[in-house]
Amino acid sequence: MHDLSDIAHWLESHQTHHESSVNETLPDPTFITGGESVVSFSTNNYLALANHPRLVAAAKSGLDRYGVGNCESRLLGGDLEVYRELERRLGALKHKSDAVLFVTGYMTNIGVLSSLVKAGTLARLHGYRAKKRHKYAYYSDEYNHISIREGIQMSGAERHNYRHCDMNHLESLLKAADGTTPIIVSDGVFSMEGTIAPLPDLVALAEKFGAILYIDDAHATGILGEHGGGTSEHFNCYSPNIMQMGTLSKALGSIGGFVAVDREIADVIRLTSSAYGFTCPPPPDQAAALIAALDLLVEEPERRQRLWDNQRYFIEKMQPLGYQIISTATPIVPVLIGDAEQCRLHARELRKEGVHVDAVQFPAAPLGQARLRFMMNAGHTHAQIDHVVSVMGRLAGRI
Numbered sequence: 001m002h003d004l005s006d007i008a009h010w011l012e013s014h015q016t017h018h019e020s021s022v023n024e025t026l027p028d029p030t031f032i033t034g035g036e037s038v039v040s041f042s043t044n045n046y047l048a049l050a051n052h053p054r055l056v057a058a059a060k061s062g063l064d065r066y067g068v069g070n071c072e073s074r075l076l077g078g079d080l081e082v083y084r085e086l087e088r089r090l091g092a093l094k095h096k097s098d099a100v101l102f103v104t105g106y107m108t109n110i111g112v113l114s115s116l117v118k119a120g121t122l123a124r125l126h127g128y129r130a131k132k133r134h135k136y137a138y139y140s141d142e143y144n145h146i147s148i149r150e151g152i153q154m155s156g157a158e159r160h161n162y163r164h165c166d167m168n169h170l171e172s173l174l175k176a177a178d179g180t181t182p183i184i185v186s187d188g189v190f191s192m193e194g195t196i197a198p199l200p201d202l203v204a205l206a207e208k209f210g211a212i213l214y215i216d217d218a219h220a221t222g223i224l225g226e227h228g229g230g231t232s233e234h235f236n237c238y239s240p241n242i243m244q245m246g247t248l249s250k251a252l253g254s255i256g257g258f259v260a261v262d263r264e265i266a267d268v269i270r271l272t273s274s275a276y277g278f279t280c281p282p283p284p285d286q287a288a289a290l291i292a293a294l295d296l297l298v299e300e301p302e303r304r305q306r307l308w309d310n311q312r313y314f315i316e317k318m319q320p321l322g323y324q325i326i327s328t329a330t331p332i333v334p335v336l337i338g339d340a341e342q343c344r345l346h347a348r349e350l351r352k353e354g355v356h357v358d359a360v361q362f363p364a365a366p367l368g369q370a371r372l373r374f375m376m377n378a379g380h381t382h383a384q385i386d387h388v389v390s391v392m393g394r395l396a397g398r399i
């Protein structure tokens with residue numbers, strides 16, 4: 001334990017941890033902390049659905065019907081029609097015949113990526129005889145979410161990282177593969193960069209090299225595409241080779257993760273992924289709330305329009321200030337500060353003015369590329385955006 005307390009002191013004095021507070025309410029995008037009202041420019045609650053009355057009402061009736069928790073694996077006594085309906089709806093959103101629900105997005109990546117390559121081995125233990133034995137190898141974008149990297153590591157399969165969105169690099173690695181079946185893994189929207197993966201190029205490479213393509217649409221589901229279908233809808237690019245992963249804890253306002261695939265693949269995942277079979281799903285009231293969230297994606301498209309309008313408004317106002325904006329492609333608009341201490345200083349000054357923005361630093365961002373990760377929200381007003389831009393304008397000259 002001594003070493004751990006030394007580490008805690010070191011982290012404290014070097015402030016390498018996130019500076020965060022304990023709050024009284026959650027961002028909608030405004031929240032209360034220490035009795036004060038603060039506007040968040042870094043919440044995943046993109047469409048301000050988390051406290052929408054329809055989601056709250058659906059969760060309340062779910063609570064009345066099912067109670068507060070599930071307490072069972074769905075492979076044992078814990079399956080319910082409400083989960084099946086949610087899975088059908090998520091599959092349809094992603095143009096797939098089914099989806100598999102997990103307790104979080106993190107567990108989805110860990111659960112699917114660690115087990116995919118072992119499905120054949122597990123089935124063989126039960127007597128299955130394959131026509132051909134596949135040896136899989138992972139190809140992963142260097143900026144993929146940590147849950148992807150950990151899931152791939154847990155699989156024990158051969159793994160290669162390619163440079164961020166660099167299709168030439170990916171192709172050269174795929175060409176060097178010998179006799180393995182490639183699984184290419186990429187975020188759809190990169191959470192610290194705000195960039196969109198070049199999906200049509202990834203699909204073309206997957207087809208050329210006979211690869212499975214796994215897309216993590218955590219920050220694209222509900223946001224990209226006319227109906228919020230995500231990266232595939234954004235590019236109008238669909239392929240049977242794509243496994244569509246997403247989370248339910250961001251634009252959809254609740255908790256959970258899923259992978260949308262064709263039905264027979266879904267059944268393989270249900271039977272071979274420990275993160276599905278050896279743990280519980282999200283509580284049933286949240287599944288009911290999520291069905292209401294999916295209804296609202298269709299019924300209230302103006303939320304998505306407001307989100308994008310706010311994104312454009314913010315970028316237009318920020319551009320004359322001279323900051324380097326890392327990407328303008330999505331509602332994640334990271335502003336490069338460079339030095340980590342300077343970045344934290346910016347965040348602290350913004351906080352004094354009633355604005356919360358995450359200061360993202362190493363290891364979440366490359367060393368020397370600390371950034372303020374602005375995340376735009378359907379609930380921001382233009383006045384709130386004007387305010388944050390005017391504070392950034394003052395800081396531009398001073399820090």
Ligand SMILES: Cc1ncc(COP(=O)(O)O)c(C=O)c1O
Pocket residue numbers: 104105106107109145147187189191216218219247248249256257
């Ligand atoms: C790209 C990406 N994938 C997966 C996750 C994990 O999702 P969840 O919060 O639902 O566990 C996140 C969350 O930050 C993410 O940004």
